[in-house]
Amino acid sequence: MLRSLMTVSGFTLVSRILGFLRDILIGFFVGTGPVADAFVAAFRFPNMFRRIFGEGAFNAAFVPLFGRKLEEDGREPALKFASNAFSTLLLVLGVLTIIAIPCMHWLMALVVPGFKAKFDQDLSDVGAGKASYVVETGTVGARDIYFQIEAKSPEAIRHWAGRIRVVDPQFLERKGDGAGKVVDRLFGTDPEDAIVIPVQGGAFEQEGLEPVGPDLRIDDTGLGRINLPKGHKFAAFKARLEIAPAQDGEEVRRAELKVFRNHPSTFPTTVFMARIMFCYLLFMALTAHLSGVLNTFKIFAMPAAAPIILNLVFLSGMGMMWWKGWAKAPTLAWCVAIAGVLQFAALWITCRRRNARVEVVRPTPNANLKKLFLLMGPGVLAAGIQQINLLVGNIIASFQEGAVAYLYYSERVYQLPLGMIGIALGVVLLPEVTRQLRSGHKRNAADSIVKGMELGLLLTIPATVAMLVIPVPIIATLFQRGAFTAESATQCGYALAGFAVGLPGYVLIKVLQPGYFAREDTKTPMIMAGVAVAVNILVSLLLFPFLRHVGIAIATSVSAWVNVLLLWGGLKGFVKVRRAQKRKFRRMIYASLAMGAAVWFAWKGLGSWFDGSQAMRIGALAILVTLGVTVYALLALLTRATTIRDLREGFG
Structure with a gap:
């Protein structure tokens, strides 16, 4: 075998x-x-x-x-x-x-639902009128919140960027943060049971968003981003998207307004x-x-x-x-x-x-x-x-x-x-x-x-x-x-x-x-x-x-x-493990733990190598692998976790 x-x-x-x-x-x-x-x-x-x-x-x-x-x-x-x-x-x-x-x-959409837009509005439905939408999305694991105006021409993006405002953007952090609220944390949270952190005035890096008084405006690129701090514990993001009416005689162009928690291109x-x-x-x-x-x-x-x-x-x-x-x-x-x-x-x-021909035939049940x-x-x-x-x-x-x-x-x-x-x-x-x-x-x-x-x-x-x-x-x-x-x-x-x-x-x-x-x-x-x-x-x-x-x-x-x-x-x-084989399994664990200790101490000694060039990292890892294989092989044979005879019998 x-x-x-x-x-x-x-x-x-x-x-x-x-x-x-x-x-x-x-x-x-x-x-x-x-x-x-x-x-x-x-x-x-x-x-x-x-x-x-x-x-x-x-x-x-x-x-x-x-x-x-x-x-x-x-x-x-x-x-x-x-x-x-x-x-x-x-x-x-x-x-x-x-x-x-x-x-x-x-x-x-079924396989990677998190990649999809969390809010998607066809702006053709708004036309020259005005509209207001509340957007809320979970932020567990999110690095950014993206706002996108998707259109076929820069003129259409500029048209809608001038009319759309992100009003009262805020992050919600659950009070208590208990494990019993896991599903809530994954998909959103109740504002009444949360700490509210406003985006405006907060320490949030922003890109493609321009302040307009207390609100935000998506710039003419059509893509805005709010960066969440590393290691954040926010459960959800909430904002109101307000669309102002078009000016008299202004042409209304086709576009979509979307909000993502992943990059819009993904x-x-x-x-x-x-x-x-x-x-x-x-x-x-x-x-x-x-x-x-x-x-x-x-x-x-x-x-x-x-x-x-x-x-x-x-x-x-x-x-x-x-x-x-x-x-x-x-x-x-x-x-x-x-x-x-x-x-x-x-x-x-x-x-x-190899004389094992498999042919294409008419399927026969x-x-x-x-x-x-x-x-x-x-x-x-x-x-x-x-x-x-x-x-x-x-x-x-x-x-x-x-x-x-x-x-x-x-x-x-x-x-x-x-x-x-x-x-x-x-x-x-x-x-x-x-x-x-x-x-x-x-x-x-x-x-x-x-x-x-x-x-x-x-x-x-x-x-x-x-x-x-x-x-x-x-x-x-x-x-x-x-x-x-x-x-x-x-x-x-x-x-x-x-x-x-x-x-x-x-x-x-x-x-x-x-x-x-x-x-x-x-x-x-x-x-x-x-x-x-x-x-x-x-x-x-x-x-x-x-x-x-x-x-x-x-x-x-x-x-x-x-x-x-x-x-x-x-x-x-049907399958029984004998006492001798159980002893071998325990010895494998002991030999592996000893190997792990040796590798850990060696890694600490070579720590600066891993902070150096690519060649130094490769050399350091090669040393650790060689050390680990050698220590484990010796201990496995010495403790009789396996034997040369066992391996030879396997080849037979």
Whole structure:
């Protein structure tokens, strides 16, 4: 098993390294600003389905059925079943793509509601008359409040800027600030139960707004901004927008008046990029299908290597951004779409060369296909629990400017060990456990899962401790350059620590789920996943008002551990951890804590290096990583948390 694991992990490592280079360049070009938020939100939508279909639900349902068909009926009938499933998937997702692209504005409004305008008035309805509107929006996590006059011409903007006044703008801070008012704090507050802080006369930085007596006027650029102080505790912003009547004979021009808590360009950019990227879902779902076929034939290399194509396309695209000055948003979006096509082509060609041809045929409903989609439906939730959690986090994070990007960069770091270990273990374990159960070797199947747990924890516990001890130095070394500032590194580092708490849990989910999927049980993990998602939503809402984006990361970790406990409880009669293995787990923790202490003291000694040049930061982090790996490896062997013999047996 470990040999196959190393094949998958090796290609995954190359992909992750190239992915880091990709993300470093993305950080350099767009930092954590509006384009970064838009790109992450737009990319996460189809990418969520990629991870669910590619590494979870589809393979969880398809591999056991395909494996049984291959074992019982032979190669040709099995490939006919695969072709029928492929063609059905192509039809369903093709129709979905055609429908979704023109509806992307409404879909993104559901995925990132915080990006949308909190107030939107078509000024054509006002015309030459006068009007007054009360605007109130929650400000938990907000950095700025934006006022925008959106029109097609500068003349129209000037016309309405001369007529619109922001009257009595004020921030509201809740008295007592109790946890029982979380939802109120997220979406607004009652002025009668709040401290009122007026904007005029207050210490608020303003841009694009001109004082007119006690009121404010949006200047002729059509964009005004009130900057909230760092670390503020305001629950809401409230103002009255008054529109004066037009002067006699003055032409009334078409325009819209909007109020945002995120930069006004973020939402339209998100919709634009998502429309281009959405075809990625179609091609990556088909790629996942072909990966399942190849994995069943014990061909792991190309499916594991395919993600490298995505990173190479991105690196090429950003090279053109630097060389030719290509626009950032369109370039990033088209890189995703092109990479999806190329990855599918690579797997399609591999299948044909390895005598595993999957053809496009007329979809034929039959018992096997029906069973596949029945198993796949609940598995979408069960196998995609981490992605669903991240999507929930994305929705809540959209109410904090920059938070979507903070979570993305920190997620990329903790997903290095998760991708190399957890996902690779899941890919290798599922067909192996399936074969063992088909052969009646239940004890061997259970032992394979326990061995997977041991391998996963051996590598993820020290990674967790390291990310808790030096999260900000890790992020700063990897990303802090160009548009990615020191403040961005700090905020991403805090999120990384929150995610790190759940890293062993994420890996254990990937190890334990095959114990259900191999027995064609997707309903039980679905129910458990639903409970975990509910926990994630609740904890995110509880923590976001106080910890902002860090609370979302912590909630994701809590949800992962809840899912692990539920999965483990359901496998108690099947999978048993012996006393000797429990001792090994404890020794892994002790060795990791000792390693963490050594790394922490070394970091304190090298603190000035992290304040220096990029080369000094890289050198300091390399020293800390080398020290940590050496200390942990020695302690793990000395305490017999693992042995050379264990590793050799794994390769056997």
